Structures are given as C-alpha cells and as structure tokens.
Amino acid sequence: MPIEIKMPALSPTMEEGTLAKWLVKEGDVVKAGDIMAEIETDKATMEFEAVDEGTIGKIMVAEGSDGVKVGTVIALLNGDDEEAGDSTPAPAPAATPAKEEAKPAPAPAQAPKPAEPKAAPRAAGDRIKASPLARRLAADKGIDLSGVTGSGPNGRIVKADLDKAPAKAAAPTAAAASAPAATPAPTPTPAQVPDIPHDATKLTNMRKTIARRLTESKQQVPHIYLTVDVQLDKLLKLRGELNAGLESRGVKLSVNDLLIKALAVSLIQVPKCNVMFTPDQLISFQRADISVAVSTPDGLITPVITEADSASLSSISTRMKDLAARARDKKLKPEEFAGGTASISNMGMFGIKQFEAVINPPQGMILAVGAGEKRPWVMGDGTLGVASIMSATGSFDHRAIDGADGAQLMQAFRDLVENPLAMLA
Template identity: 70%
Template sequence: MPTPIKMPALSPTMEEGTLARWLVKVGDKVSSGDIMAEIETDKATMEFEAVDEGTIVSIDVSEGSEGVKVGTIIATLAGEDEDVAEGAEAAPAPAKSEEQPAPEAAPAPAATPAPAAAATPAPSPSGDRIIASPLAKRIAEQKGIDLAEVTGSGPNGRIVKADVEDTQAGAPAGVAAAPSPAAAASVPSLKIPDFGIPFEAVKHNNIRKTIARRLTEAKQTIPHIYLTLDVRLDALLKLRGELNAALESQGIKLSVNDLLIKGLAKALMQVPSCNVSFAGDELRKYSRADISVAVAAPSGLITPIIVDAGSKSISAISTEMKELAGKARDGKLQPHEYQGGTASLSNLGMFGIKQFDAVINPPQAMILAVGAGEKRPAVVDGALSVATVMSATGSFDHRAIDGADGAQLMQAFQHIVENPLGLVA
C-alpha cells in the first residue's frame, strides 16, 4: 500500500504553506532523513525530511503552489517491497493548486444565513475532545468563546485561527462575527491606482504577509508608550576592545550588539516588572530573559532568540548570535529558534540611524531600539567633553507596563552599559 506524504505543520501556528521547491522527482529513492522539499511557512523557508524509505511514485502538489493546507497529500511513496507501478496507479490525483483559476459560475442570489443547528462542532477521535490549534485555543480563551460551538474548517474538522476570529463570544455555532477593524485592516487586497508610473508588481511571500499582518495588529491593538534616553558608550567600547584582544586566539570577535543583548537581559532581571506579557485577564511574569534579536533576512525580518541571555557569557552570546543570524539569512531557522522570547532588541546603528521607535513584537510587552554611537558634547564629571553617545528607545505595552516601570528599565540599561564590568561578572 503506497504511503501518502502530507503537508506537515512545521510550526505550531502553521495552517497552510507554500511548496517552494521539490528536491526529489518521481522515481527517486529516498531514505529517512533525506531532504525532500523546501516549504515556506508563515515564518521561514524550512526543509522537509523523509521519515520513511521508498520510491517517489507521484508528486501531487507542484512546486510554487501557495496556500497548501496542512494535511494535504503532496506526494506518494511506495515502500521497499511494493510494486512502483501499482503504487503509481493507487496514487491520488494531483491536488489542484490555488493558483489555478476556478470555473466561472453564474451570479448567485444573496445567501441567507444558515440556521445555527446546521453547524457541527469539530469532530474528535474520542468524541469529547475538541481538536483545535494552540493559537485558536488561545484566541478563544481571550474572547470567551466555547470551542464546542465552533465549526472547524481545518483538516479533519480541526478548529483553526480563522474559525475563532469569525465567531462572536456567546454566538451560536456557525454564526460569524462582523469583521473587526483589525481583521479588516489585515486584508491584503488594496486597489492602488498606478497614475501611469511604470512599476513591477512583486507578489508577497508568506513571511512578508505575516510581518504585515502582525505589525498591523500590534499597532492597532497594543497601546505603545515610548521612552528615550542617551547612553555613553566609551566604557563599553573600551571593554569590548580588551575582550576581543583576549579572545582573538579563540577566533571570537564580539560586536557591540552582543554586549547590548547581555545588557538588556540583565536590565530585565533587575526590573522584572518589564519582563512580562499581557495575556488578557492575566499578566505573565517571566523568570528568565530570552532576548529576540531583529535580523534582516532576504525574505523579511525575523527574530532569532538568545535563550536565558542574562546567564550566558558574552562570548557564548556572540557565537550563538552569529550562528542564528546565518541560519536566519539562509531561511534555515527551526521554530524553537524564533518562537517565544520575553523582549526584543532592534539595532539600526550600523546604518547610521540615530534614533527610532520600534513596533512591539507580540505577545512580548517591550522592544528596545538602539541607534548609532556618535561623538556628541556631553557633561562628564561636571565638565563639558566629547563622548560617544547612543540613543536608545524602549517601546512598552502600556497595558502591561507602567511608564515608571519602563523608565526604571531604561535607567537600569543605561547604568549597565555605562558601567560595563557588570556584564562580565
């Protein structure tokens, strides 16, 4: 019996993906662990490995197909002891790509809402367990929605994000809620006149779509408060030079960003009221500082995470950050390497940017934006002198963090950077 190969869920939030590239063809033999395809999720382009041995007898979804639902059969594999010809005959018909035009239909009259009784809750193998994605469960909890009354549109009746977002709290199953302003704003279709200007239309990939949706939701739903102060870098730059001289024989070269990651993590541990997330009717207080670091990749912005950065040495942070940044640019990050984090750091100083306000990366409650270090007049020990100064701006979720707490975090960060020996203690 041939084995169907289905579109995998490569991250907890993945509901569909783009089959970017096939690395095998019909007739190829594969072994467990062989890379079969590259799949573009809502976060990154990831490699899909074979889990069984056998021969590819059919490829049912062509490369480049977008919107392929998780669980869709994308290929068929015949086992070692199976006849390849028979496997090919038993293989399902190729799945129709969403890019293929649908047959034209005559205009239909306005539909009337179906009665609520017609909708059925998501089925489950046990008969009483609700099958829903983790994201759908979280949204349902926040909106006060009973998942037993929601109709699942995912594979095998699985309840997905869209099902919950389209349901009002307390509404009967199958009754869709009116689109919220955030949902309406996330619709990608915009009719913009070209005004006769020559242009090239570049289709968004899944990652860019996700960035656009998440940033729109963040600005519409999170009340941002911005706090900016200046930080003298001279002592930090001197320490960095000394450390790099000591670590040269190990092939390690610390960047200013490596020290700032450590500095933010230590500041969060000193001001734990800012190391939090707003979660509806509760506030989550984290016991360690996991720092998400913004990295510009060809497919879009992504934030790999330095886990427990406060307890790691600067050299360990530097080595890990270089590895993660490389994987991010190659689209090879694994979900656990970019999902999570308790706060973020975004550094545009290498581009000469003096100061900027960053958008919070939900569900986190703060992000620190740092600009370039530049020579400025400064008062040091009561005397006017020239110092290397960097502007740092913290963006805080005002639902979770008060202005005074945010100010304490910024002061703690400033003190740590200006007195950097604590970074190596």
C-alpha cells in the same frame, strides 16, 4: 491504502507555505529520514523529511505552488503491498465493474451539460473537494463550486476546472475572461496603482507574515515609549580591552553583543518587564532570552539568544554571528527564532539617531537602539565636555508593563551600559 503526505507546519506561525522544490518523483522509493522536498515557510526555506517508508505513488501539488495550506495533501505514499496500486486498477475492468461505470460520467467532456447535473447532487450531499487555490479563485470570480465538476484526484476541483465554470454575476464573468488580471486581486488596492512605469514584486511568505503580525501588534497592543540617552565611552573602552584578550580565540565582540547582554541583565533586575501578556494571565519569565532583529533580503527575522543574562559575552558574540549568517541564508531552525522574552533592534549602523520599534507579540517589550555619536555632555564632575552618546527607546506593552516599571528597566539598562563591568559580575 496509500498514506497521505500532508503540508507540514514547519514554524510556529506557519499557516501556508510554498512547495519550492520536489526532491523525489513518482515511483521513487523513500524511507524515513529521506529528504523529500524543500518548503518555503514564512521564515525560512526548510527541508521536509519522510516519516514513513514506501513508494511515491502520486504527487498532488506541483513544485512552485504558492499558498499551500498546512494540512493539505501534497503527495500519496504507497506501502510495500501497494507499490503498483496506481497502475493496476486501470487495466482490470472485471475486478471493479462499479468503478468502470462511474468513470465514464466525467469522461464525456464533449457534453458539458449532462456532466454538471451529475456533479451537483454529489456536491450537495458531501463536502466539496477543491484545492485552496481553486477556492480562492472561485471566491474572486463569484463561482459556485457546487456546480463544478472536478478533474483532479478523487474528483477534486483544481484551477483548470474553473476556466469552464460559469460565474454568479456578469461582472465576475467578464473578469474570468481575462485570467491573468485575477492574479493581482490579493493585493490591497490593485486598481489604485498609478499609470507610472514600475516593477511589481510578489510578496514572499515571510513578508506576508511580517505585515500581518506588525499590523496586529499596532492594532491590538497599546504601546508606550520611553527614551534615555546613554554614555558609551566606558563600554567602548571595555570592548576594546576584551577584544584584545579574545583575539587569540578568534572572537571579536560587537557593541550590539554588549547591548544584548545589558538588556538581558536589566530584565532580570527588573522582572516586571520580563513578561508576556495573555487574555487571562501575566507570564513572568525567570530568564532572559533576547530576540535580535536581523535584516535579510526577504525581511526582518529575530533569532533568539537564549539565557543571555547568564551567558558569557564571547558565547553571545559567537552564537549571534552564526544565527545572523544562517538567517540571511534562510537556514534557521524553527526553535532558533521562536520564543524570546524581549527583543532588541539596532539601527545605529545606519546612522539612525532614535526610533520607536514595534513590539513583537507576544513579548512585552522591545528596545530600539540608535547610533552612538559625539555630543556635548555634562561630565560626572559637572564640567561640560564631549562624550559618545546613544539614544535608546523602549516600547512596552502597557497592558502588562506600567510606565514606572518600564522607566526602571530603562534606568537599569543605562546604568549597566555606563558601568559595564557590573554586567560581567
């Protein structure tokens, strides 16, 4: 019996994906570990490996197909004893007389009226087999799938079958007459686009996931925001000295590398902020894994620096450069952007003075870092001078973190940045 190859869940948040490219074709022999396809998830484009050995009998989902649900059968793999299984049943009429009688039923395409009654009893007594795309289009057009005869494998209803199907009401029927107009339906308010020259860009899986998760965060997580101004001069001086010593090793620390370290150590010093809220538990983490916001052409992704509280600055810097480069190339592995106990987002390079970031659920907080700039400042001896000042804002999940605990974390972060040798001890 053929083995069903199903759409895999290649990331923790993946619910559907795009089958970007098939690297095999029907009739190809594959073995475990062979790369079969490239699949675009909500975070990256990833290679899909074969688990079993056999011959590709049938490709069920064409490359370039969007919105393929996890678990959907995308191909059939024949074992060694079934390699000719797809071609032998057709020329063997004597072996399967019952099946030969069943096949003529869908064949009379010239007589659609008899075909519909035959499809209805089967649909009523069994689960309707239809592709995810066909189900979506049927819902948009008001088509009852129980009255549609499927032309796909095993009677599966596909998109082409809907063109001949009647709609439930007159309005959907009119819409069905212009199939291209149905494509923008998933967008929030397609009818409200003004009549102005514009370009329309299809949402990527990543952008859809970002939109969904950020909406859920703002709707479900009560945010509290706490801001501190931090003097950077000692940290900038230490960075210069460290980079001079690390030059021979090809390592160059960024300000962000030191801020990642400072946040991680702060979370260990104030463990009440290194937490995650669940409906019935408060999870307290014993190490600080920092998710770092990285901008890519398709949207924001947060690769994770694990054990950032105990890692050396050179290790944080080297890993961060590698993760950021592969994030922009969509080459991150799922485990490299999953997890994290807190996040940091730095928009200082854009000259942004201060901002409030949206929490990345299920984490309990995110630190938003603005640009360092010269400002008038009261020095330690009470005199007025000019110093490099940065504003940092912590967004906290108020269900898990009280305001006083969030304030302690921001104070600890400020103290470590202003006295950076303490984070290296």
